[in-house]
Amino acid sequence: MDTYKEVRAALKESCDRCTSGLIALSGGLDSTIIAHLREKPDAVAVIAEDFVSTDLTYCQLAAKEAGLQLSIHSAGTTEILEAVEETIKILGNFNDIEIRNSAVMYMAVEWAKKNGYGSIITGDGADELFAGYDFMVNMPEDRLAGEIERVCSVMHFPAQAIGKSLGIAVELPFLGDAVVRLALQIPAGLKVGEKDGKRYGKLVLRKAFEGDIPAQIAWRPKSPMQDGAGTAGLTGLFESLIDGQKFDEERLATREKDGVEIRNKESMYYYNIYKKAHGVPARGSGITCPYCRCETGGSKFCRMCGAFPI
Incomplete structure (x- = not known):
């Protein structure tokens, strides 16, 4: 069995083990792969009303292609600031990068709870295991393997703490045992590479699923949650509001x-x-x-x- 088939099989098995009927869908590569592999879950996307976001078109495309019922949760600034406060209380830090990203997940998990779901699926883990972060993309291959190992040794996912606090189970199919074992065996050179003159992370995932998901998503550059949902706009908001x-x-x-x-x-x-x-x-x-x-x-x-x- 070739590497791409192994990746597809391992992720399919991991997704089949999930029991949740809801996925947090950003329209990025990771959540779209899960949307393709799962048996028609419902989907929710969080989009800021007052800031620029990049996820809306992509999550709508992903949901349409997978035949999913997508709920767009439009979050106003007041709700986002409330989510920020609760996220800081739960995570116990004031890390601006983590808070801007994790507040998005807080709102998705809270939406799940308010709408009667007991669990939610996320795409966490793919960036760590398959070299999805921007700083990895141009790293020499001889250093990349060690960096992936280092990142995986310290990886943590705020969604789990948020879910626990709100009483909602968070399922992470990319962290299934078989997926993790396989990912750590895949050479770094298959995780980062070029297509049409541009370098990409998570190359093996993109190639494994490029025939199953829209090309615009398969080759979409990584977009952090804060950019996709729009909470990156908080930085400018505080700059303008605080004397x-x-x-x-x-x-x-x-x-x-x-x-x-x-x-x-x-x-x-x-x-x-x-x-x-x-x-x-x-x-x-x-x-x-x-x-x-x-x-x-x-x-x-x-x-x-x-x-x-x-």
């Missing part, structure tokens, strides 16, 4: 009182929510972030505050 002088004063006070260096207005907004719910972050004893003083384990990315590179 510069007030921010400077509050940043200085936070540095002197809490020992935390706030990098921007958005981080300040998130930090205030975090501090109210969890208190001042505890200082690490090993290798720490120069901004929030939390332990990083030697990583260049701080899970607590989102600083990168450090």
